[in-house]
Amino acid sequence: MQDIMFYMFAALTIASAGVMVFSRSVIYSAVGLLFTFFGVAGIYVLLAADFVAVAQVMIYVGGILVLLLFGVMLSQRVTGVNMRTETLQTVPAAIVAVGVLFILFRVISKTEWLVKAKTTFEPTTAKLGTLLMTDYLIPFEIVSVLLLGALIGAAFIARKG
Amino acid sequence: MITSAILILLLPLVAFIIQIFVGKRLPRKGDWVSTGAMFAALALSVGIFIDAVAQYEPNNVLATATWDWINFGPVHVTFGFLIDNLTAFMLVVVTLVSSLVHLYSIGYMHGDPRYNRYFAYLSLFSFSMLGLVLVDNLFGIYIFWELVGLSSYLLIGFWFEKDSAANASKKAFITNRVGDVGMFAGIMILFSITGTFSFNEVFAAVADGHVGGTLLTVAGILLFFGAIGKSAQFPLHVWLPDAMEGPTPVSALIHAATMVAAGVYMVGRTFVLYTPDALLFIAYIGTITAFIAATIAIVQMDIKRVLAYSTISQLGYMMVGLGTGGYTAGLFHLTTHAFFKALLFLGSGSVIHAVHTQEMDEMGGLRKKMPITFWTFLIATLSISGVFPLSGFWSKDAILASALGFGMTHPAHMPIFVVLLLSAGVTAFYMFRIVFLTFTGEPRDKKKYDHAHESPLTMTIPLVVLAVLSVGTIWWGWVEHMLVKPELASYGSHVASAVEHAAEEHGVAHSAHTIAMFSSVVVATLGILLSAVVYFWRKISADAWAEKLKPIHTFLWNKYYFDELYAATIIRVTLFKSRLFAAFDLKIIDGIVNGTGRLTAAFSRLQGSIDLRGVDGAVNFVARFVGYLGSQLRGLQTGNIQAYIMMALFAVVLLFVFQQF
Amino acid sequence: MSVGLNHYLFLAAVLFVLGLYAVITKKNAVTVLMGIELILNAANINFVAFSRYTDTDMDGQVFAIFVIVTAAAAAAVALAIVLNLYERLKSINLDEADSLSG
Numbered sequence: 038m039q040d041i042m043f044y045m046f047a048a049l050t051i052a053s054a055g056v057m058v059f060s061r062s063v064i065y066s067a068v069g070l071l072f073t074f075f076g077v078a079g080i081y082v083l084l085a086a087d088f089v090a091v092a093q094v095m096i097y098v099g100g101i102l103v104l105l106l107f108g109v110m111l112s113q114r115v116t117g118v119n120m121r122t123e124t125l126q127t128v129p130a131a132i133v134a135v136g137v138l139f140i141l142f143r144v145i146s147k148t149e150w151l152v153k154a155k156t157t158f159e160p161t162t163a164k165l166g167t168l169l170m171t172d173y174l175i176p177f178e179i180v181s182v183l184l185l186g187a188l189i190g191a192a193f194i195a196r197k198g
Numbered sequence: 199m200i201t202s203a204i205l206i207l208l209l210p211l212v213a214f215i216i217q218i219f220v221g222k223r224l225p226r227k228g229d230w231v232s233t234g235a236m237f238a239a240l241a242l243s244v245g246i247f248i249d250a251v252a253q254y255e256p257n258n259v260l261a262t263a264t265w266d267w268i269n270f271g272p273v274h275v276t277f278g279f280l281i282d283n284l285t286a287f288m289l290v291v292v293t294l295v296s297s298l299v300h301l302y303s304i305g306y307m308h309g310d311p312r313y314n315r316y317f318a319y320l321s322l323f324s325f326s327m328l329g330l331v332l333v334d335n336l337f338g339i340y341i342f343w344e345l346v347g348l349s350s351y352l353l354i355g356f357w358f359e360k361d362s363a364a365n366a367s368k369k370a371f372i373t374n375r376v377g378d379v380g381m382f383a384g385i386m387i388l389f390s391i392t393g394t395f396s397f398n399e400v401f402a403a404v405a406d407g408h409v410g411g412t413l414l415t416v417a418g419i420l421l422f423f424g425a426i427g428k429s430a431q432f433p434l435h436v437w438l439p440d441a442m443e444g445p446t447p448v449s450a451l452i453h454a455a456t457m458v459a460a461g462v463y464m465v466g467r468t469f470v471l472y473t474p475d476a477l478l479f480i481a482y483i484g485t486i487t488a489f490i491a492a493t494i495a496i497v498q499m500d501i502k503r504v505l506a507y508s509t510i511s512q513l514g515y516m517m518v519g520l521g522t523g524g525y526t527a528g529l530f531h532l533t534t535h536a537f538f539k540a541l542l543f544l545g546s547g548s549v550i551h552a553v554h555t556q557e558m559d560e561m562g563g564l565r566k567k568m569p570i571t572f573w574t575f576l577i578a579t580l581s582i583s584g585v586f587p588l589s590g591f592w593s594k595d596a597i598l599a600s601a602l603g604f605g606m607t608h609p610a611h612m613p614i615f616v617v618l619l620l621s622a623g624v625t626a627f628y629m630f631r632i633v634f635l636t637f638t639g640e641p642r643d644k645k646k647y648d649h650a651h652e653s654p655l656t657m658t659i660p661l662v663v664l665a666v667l668s669v670g671t672i673w674w675g676w677v678e679h680m681l682v683k684p685e686l687a688s689y690g691s692h693v694a695s696a697v698e699h700a701a702e703e704h705g706v707a708h709s710a711h712t713i714a715m716f717s718s719v720v721v722a723t724l725g726i727l728l729s730a731v732v733y734f735w736r737k738i739s740a741d742a743w744a745e746k747l748k749p750i751h752t753f754l755w756n757k758y759y760f761d762e763l764y765a766a767t768i769i770r771v772t773l774f775k776s777r778l779f780a781a782f783d784l785k786i787i788d789g790i791v792n793g794t795g796r797l798t799a800a801f802s803r804l805q806g807s808i809d810l811r812g813v814d815g816a817v818n819f820v821a822r823f824v825g826y827l828g829s830q831l832r833g834l835q836t837g838n839i840q841a842y843i844m845m846a847l848f849a850v851v852l853l854f855v856f857q858q859f
Numbered sequence: 860m861s862v863g864l865n866h867y868l869f870l871a872a873v874l875f876v877l878g879l880y881a882v883i884t885k886k887n888a889v890t891v892l893m894g895i896e897l898i899l900n901a902a903n904i905n906f907v908a909f910s911r912y913t914d915t916d917m918d919g920q921v922f923a924i925f926v927i928v929t930a931a932a933a934a935a936v937a938l939a940i941v942l943n944l945y946e947r948l949k950s951i952n953l954d955e956a957d958s959l960s961g
Binding site: 039043047051055070086104125131145150154161164168186187188192193195 | 920
Binding site: 837839843847 | 956
């Protein structure tokens with residue numbers, strides 16, 4: 038059951054990512070990305086990371102993707118034929134990409150991973166909250182400051198332009 | 199007294215400055231400025247002179263004034279005035295002749311395009327000459343000595359458009375320089391030993407025996423070299439006849455009465471410095487000069503040239519007077535000569551002004567046309583010939599007596615007296631030759647004779663004044679009292695041995711006086727008579743005799759070939775040396791320099807090419823290589839981030855591939 | 860065969876390469892941003908997968924959360940830059956932003 042679920046989500050993710058990458062329309066890409074995020078969220082669920090999956094859906098789909106679409110809308114005429122993204126250097130890029138993929142596959146398959154599989158599904162939210170407030174307190178605070186800085190900086194840059 | 203001395207000195211200087219800068223714009227071109235300044239100076243000088251006479255004491259020092267001039271470390275040079283009887287005499291002589299010449303020049307130079315400059319130069323000369331007379335030290339005398347030379351140069355070459363005048367001025371200047379070098383060396387010898395220039399201090403040092411012996415003799419002879427140049431003595435006399443190219447009043451003032459007497463004055467002023475050996479040297483130089491110049495004067499036809507040689511001859515007399523110990527005689531002759539020679543020159547100037555020629559060939563019979571000029575000229579001629587009772591008689595007689603006395607004390611030196619006596623006769627002969635040729639007989643050039651007329655009043659007044667002064671009875675006696683030969687002992691703390699010697703000479707001179715007087719009168723009369731026979735009554739043909747004595751005549755006509763001798767020896771040697779040095783400079787030194795230059799240039803070119811081809815080549819090659827690489831690699835720098843990312847990934851892939859296989 | 864760690868890693872690798880390809884080839888700046896998000900997601904899958912299949916407890920998930928947060932911040936800033944770029948060049952094509960070209 039879990040295996041079928043994995044292949045389904047994997048297929049959804051890769052297919053929609055493929056649409057996103059190879060589509061010539063920015064809107065199509067955005068839609069492809071939306072489904073990719075959902076697929077990845079499904080994968081997280083299969084990996085027993087319920088909080089991360091929810092955060093993925095909320096932040097990526099509800100935040101980042103909307104942000105990206107705003108960018109598209111603000112910078113391009115929605116109704117025009119210009120809503121296209123052109124590509125360049127596709128052939129060398131494909132060669133490099135395939136090369137990298139080959140390297141990754143080779144590394145992954147050759148490595149002897151110290152696998153210690155957990156089989157239980159437990160809620161992770163409380164644990165994550167404890168970890169963030171204990172072991173990862175400083176990164177947590179830094180990230181909040183980073184978010185504040187990004188907020189102000191983004192607003193400043195956008196307004197100035 | 200010092201105030202009037204300074205005024206005397208400053209008046210002509212101020213006149214000079216005014217004349218040279220604004221003279222042209224003044225009414226009458228400012229001749230009255232210079233002349234007025236000179237007459238004012240004359241008045242002041244007479245004031246000083248009256249003071250001197252009133253005190254009537256031998257070698258009386260009337261006033262001195264000294265200021266610090268240069269003062270660094272051990273060298274301490276003062277500048278000051280010294281007014282004694284000698285100075286008072288010279289002041290009057292200089293200012294009197296100078297102011298008369300100024301007055302005369304107003305008429306003579308009338309209408310000259312550089313009228314104001316002429317008066318400026320005259321003032322400059324007067325300033326220099328008065329300074330020369332007034333200063334109390336050797337250095338000051340040297341400065342004014344050179345200033346006198348400068349103004350002489352300017353005035354001889356006043357009509358510099360004429361080549362002969364320009365050359366004459368250069369000749370005078372250069373010839374004087376030869377003597378001045380010796381004088382400067384003499385002054386420096388004295389200064390290096392005594393450390394002072396002041397007359398009194400130098401004399402005191404000599405009297406105390408700090409300087410003496412051969413060194414003092416050498417110093418004295420070197421000092422006398424200056425006088426040889428300036429007073430046109432034997433080896434350096436050649437410039438004075440040529441100096442007659444200047445305006446005639448200038449000849450009268452500078453080249454007869456005052457400047458050439460500066461040498462005599464200088465020797466008189468420093469008289470106590472001369473050792474017996476140095477005095478002997480002076481006496482012989484004077485004798486040779488007197489004789490040579492007198493004989494040359496016989497045959498010259500240019501009236502001013504004859505007078506010039508006469509001047510040289512008379513200066514020789516003065517030197518003999520000083521050299522044989524006749525201090526008073528020499529300086530007295532200087533005074534009387536200044537007046538009658540100025541008179542002669544001004545008279546000749548008057549004649550030249552009338553007939554516009556200097557050649558006696560073209561004159562004759564001018565007595566009736568120019569009575570004042572003739573009579574005054576005649577008085578001067580009688581005076582220079584030594585006819586009683588004119589001034590020349592007294593002074594020349596004193597010199598002859600001094601020479602005879604010297605000869606009697608030292609029989610070996612008797613020829614001095616004999617030669618002088620002979621020269622006196624010759625002097626009388628050639629002077630009357632001038633008178634006869636110019637004023638008597640038939641006019642040889644009718645046209646010029648008809649043109650002739652008596653000169654204007656400004657020119658005749660000075661003639662008359664000078665003629666009065668040439669009547670010398672008014673001079674003798676008290677001059678002898680006022681200008682007594684100074685004794686070295688009076689300057690030093692202990693008695694010098696020379697005093698006895700001098701006193702002995704003095705005694706002999708007295709006994710020699712009668713002989714000298716008679717012989718000089720006899721000789722003068724003989725000379726005049728001979729002259730009259732030849733040129734007045736024409737019993738003997740001068741031309742016939744000249745033909746008979748052709749070699750001598752030619753020899754004299756060519757002035758003993760002095761100019762040719764100098765041209766053949768000194769000048770040629772100098773030119774040869776100059777050419778040699780020039781060639782040496784050109785060929786060897788320039789050769790070395792040029793060779794070095796060329797070598798350096800070649801080396802530099804080599805280095806340059808190495809630099810260009812080698813070093814620059816390497817540098818340029820590196821630069822070009824890098825530039826080439828850059829131009830090739832710049833294609834990679836697209837500015838496109840995505841291209842960079844791809845390249846980085848490509849490198850990662852390559853790395854992995856290399857690592858794995 | 861049962862789904863194990865390697866399957867997740869392979870999935871992440873494919874996702875990563877797809878993102879990489881988008882980043883390299885797309886002219887449109889927004890699409891490039893999308894590619895970056897793909898890469899980050901690939902990395903997140905790895906983090907969570909390692910968290911599940913190794914002895915590292917929850918640390919991977921914490922990292923994943925940090926990455927998500929950072930990605931949000933990056934997206935915000937990047938979008939501001941894109942807007943700025945558009946103001947200047949009237950285009951968001953990256954090949955036109957090449958003033959550093961040699």
